[in-house]
Amino acid sequence: MSFRQFLSSYRIPILIILLLGLGxxxxxxxxxxxxxxxxxxxxxxxVNMLAGHGFTSATGEPYLQTEHAVPLYxxxxxxxxxxxxxxxRAVLIAQSLIDLMTCLLVxxxxxxxxxxxxxxxxxxxxLVIYGCLSWFTLIWTSYVLAExxxxxxxxxxxxxxxxxxxxxxxxxxxxxxxxxxxxxxxADSVLLVLAFVLILVFQIVREPTGAKAANLVLxxxxxxxxxxxxxxxxYVAFQEFQPLASEYGFDRDGYMPAGxxxxxxxxxxxxxxxxxxxxxxxxxxxxxxxxELPDSVFDSAEERxxxxxxxxxxxxxxxxxxEMSGKFRTIANERIKRAPLRFLIWLPVQRATSVWLTGFATxxxxxxxxxxxxxxxxxxxxxxxxxxxVRTQPFAQLLLLVVLTRTIxxxxxYAPESRYIVEAYxxxxxxxxxxxxxxxxxxxxxxxxxxxxx
Numbered sequence: 001m002s003f004r005q006f007l008s009s010y011r012i013p014i015l016i017i018l019l020l021g022l023g024x025x026x027x028x029x030x031x032x033x034x035x036x037x038x039x040x041x042x043x044x045x046x047v048n049m050l051a052g053h054g055f056t057s058a059t060g061e062p063y064l065q066t067e068h069a070v071p072l073y074x075x076x077x078x079x080x081x082x083x084x085x086x087x088x089r090a091v092l093i094a095q096s097l098i099d100l101m102t103c104l105l106v107x108x109x110x111x112x113x114x115x116x117x118x119x120x121x122x123x124x125x126x127l128v129i130y131g132c133l134s135w136f137t138l139i140w141t142s143y144v145l146a147e148x149x150x151x152x153x154x155x156x157x158x159x160x161x162x163x164x165x166x167x168x169x170x171x172x173x174x175x176x177x178x179x180x181x182x183x184x185x186x187a188d189s190v191l192l193v194l195a196f197v198l199i200l201v202f203q204i205v206r207e208p209t210g211a212k213a214a215n216l217v218l219x220x221x222x223x224x225x226x227x228x229x230x231x232x233x234x235y236v237a238f239q240e241f242q243p244l245a246s247e248y249g250f251d252r253d254g255y256m257p258a259g260x261x262x263x264x265x266x267x268x269x270x271x272x273x274x275x276x277x278x279x280x281x282x283x284x285x286x287x288x289x290x291x292e293l294p295d296s297v298f299d300s301a302e303e304r305x306x307x308x309x310x311x312x313x314x315x316x317x318x319x320x321x322x323e324m325s326g327k328f329r330t331i332a333n334e335r336i337k338r339a340p341l342r343f344l345i346w347l348p349v350q351r352a353t354s355v356w357l358t359g360f361a362t363x364x365x366x367x368x369x370x371x372x373x374x375x376x377x378x379x380x381x382x383x384x385x386x387x388x389x390v391r392t393q394p395f396a397q398l399l400l401l402v403v404l405t406r407t408i409x410x411x412x413x414y415a416p417e418s419r420y421i422v423e424a425y426x427x428x429x430x431x432x433x434x435x436x437x438x439x440x441x442x443x444x445x446x447x448x449x450x451x452x453x454x
Contacts, residue, residue, distance in 0.1 A: 003111050006123060014127065018100055021131030021138075025099060028142040029092030039144040041069050041249060046077035047086065055233075057251060065237045070245045071230060072184040073146040088144050095141045095148040102137075102148075105155035106130040106426045110433035112162050113385070113395050118437035125440070126433030130426060135374060136418075137425050146186050147422050153182035154192055154423045158398065161196060165394045169215055172200075176219035180226025187244040188420060191409055193223065195401035199394070248281070256280060257320035259329030265414040266335045266343055267297045270354035277415065279311075283319040299335060306331060348411035355410050355421040378425065381432030389434065399427040 007014060044057040045066075053063040055071060077091055084090035110126035111119045130137065140147035157178040164171035179196060182189035200216040227243055234242040248256045260280055268276075273293060278285040290311045298304040310324055336343045356379060358368050386403070389396035403424045410416055 001119065003108050003123070006111060006120060010120070010124070013124070017124075017127050017131050018103060021103055022096060022100055024132060024138060025096030025141045026093060028139070029089055029096055032142060033089060033092055034139075034142045036143050036145050038249070042074050042077055042146065043088070043144060045069070045071070045074040046081055049074065049078045050081055064251075066251050067234050067238065067242050067246050068249050068251050070184045070187055072181060073149055073186075076149060077144070091144055092142055098152050099138070099141050099148050100131075102152045102155050102426065103127055103131045105152070105159050106430050107433075108159050109155065109162060109395070109399070109426070110430040113389060113393065113399070113430055114434045114437055118434060118441065121437035121440050122433040124433075125436040126430050129378065129432065129436075130429045133374075134378065134425060134429060136371075137422050140419070140422060145419075147419060150182060150186040150189060150423055151426060153178055153185055154189070154402070155426045157182060157192060157196070158402065158427065161199070161398055162395050164215070165199075165398070169211065169218065172215045172219045173222035176222030177226050179219075180223040183223070183227060183244060184230060186423075188406075188409075189423070190244075191405045192402060192423070195398065195405045198401050198405075199398050202397070203394075255283075255320070257322075257325035257328065259325035259327070259332070260320060261414045263328040263332040263335075265347075266332045267347070268414060268416065269347060269350040270358060270416060271418065273297075274415075274417075279314055280320065286315060299338060303331060303335075351413070351416035352407050352411040355416050355418050356407070358418075378428055378432055381435040382428030383431075385431030385434040386428075388438075389431070396431065399431055402427045 001009070041057060044059065045055050048054065048056050048058065048063060054065050055074070056063045056066050057068055058064055058066075076094075080091045080094050081087075104127070107123040107127040107130075111123040114122035137147075137151060140151075157175050160171050160175040160178055164175055175196065179189065179193050182192055196219060197216070200212070200219060204212045204216065231241070231243050234240070246254075248254070250256065257280055264276060275288040276290075276293070278288050290308055293304075293307075295304075298307070306327075310327055313324060314320060357372050357375060382403075386396055386400050390400050406421060406424045410420055413420075
């Protein structure tokens with residue numbers, strides 16, 4: 001059975017699942033729309049483009065061009081605004097429809113990942129899980145943020161990668177072009193590109209032929225072609241090479257105290273104390289009190305005193321200076337020297353655990369427990385499925401690389417924000433569909449034996 005035949009044979013149950021998923025998403029969009037403080041970095045360029053001011057986040061003259069964000073999601077918002085007016089609920093409903101297509105892509109990946117006897121069940125289960133039960137991806141359809149679009153392009157690229165791994169070389173440029181679109185949606189999709197490059201390199205190592213090398217070249221060329229207009233625009237506008245977006249998402253005159261972020265990296269493990277980022281990302285903000293940090297953040301009373309003094313200086317000036325950033329870097333380097341294993345191993349393990357298991361809910365014990373209860377079946381099922389298939393199934397190897405590259409990156413990133421792991425969920429759900437199909441078949445056989453025996 002092909003996937004097309006599967007869709008045709010089970011169109012009624014598939015349609016019911018999709019309608020239930022759409023109902024959940026539209027209800028969230030209409031009744032419970034969410035506001036994110038950084039959504040204006042996408043909506044402002046959309047409004048400005050429709051007004052003829054170009055790609056800029058400026059709210060008034062002069063409309064200076066920026067590259068603070070990659071352009072595809074603002075273009076998507078602008079397209080919705082052009083048809084329905086400046087109504088964010090229309091954007092959320094459009095995202096809901098796109099997420100339904102992601103549901104089908106997850107089912108397609110799970111269908112191809114599973115052994116022949118399990119394909120139908122794996123596809124149905126993954127469709128149900130992603131469509132109706134994966135709260136951690138579904139919730140982002142209610143935000144005017146790029147996550148939903150990034151999920152779609154991630155899974156479309158994986159689906160095209162599966163087609164390419166089946167043996168047709170010309171699917172690789174299609175996968176590359178889709179990865180390029182993912183990069184123009186969220187810059188961290190470079191991790192998706194890395195996963196594809198690694199699987200192609202592994203193929204070359206296993207079978208060093210010109211055909212395998214050509215696959216890698218075609219894939220990379222397609223990415224470059226998709227990025228070319230954006231890169232050219234940035235070069236013309238700013239006379240510099242800028243392939244994605246400006247670092248930290250700032251406008252061109254923004255200053256980021258990198259030493260301060262380096263200090264945060266030496267102790268941050270989850271989102272509990274994320275207010276510590278506001279002084280850096282929102283200069284002049286006084287909403288963070290360093291005295292609220294727990295003693296575990298500091299190695300000594302003297303270190304706490306040094307940090308408090310620098311925050312007092314920040315409060316006086318209203319912004320960080322390079323000298324203050326340098327002092328934070330010195331404290332960070334001293335902390336690393338005192339406990340290198342903490343910095344290199346223990347903190348990354350805690351961050352990876354946080355983004356998968358607890359994430360944004362760590363400030364509330366009940367929410368933390370509920371999130372863990374809901375996410376553990378996805379993690380366990382996905383892990384078992386990948387372990388079961390990865391040795392013999394190149395599709396599983398691609399999915400594993402998609403999950404690992406993002407997990408390892410966030411483990412060592414200074415901001416372990418749970419929203420950045422969502423692009424790995426569809427891969428885990430697709431693999432978990434195979435695990436669920438195995439369990440389903442086992443329970444079927446047990447039931448039949450008992451019924452026959454009775």
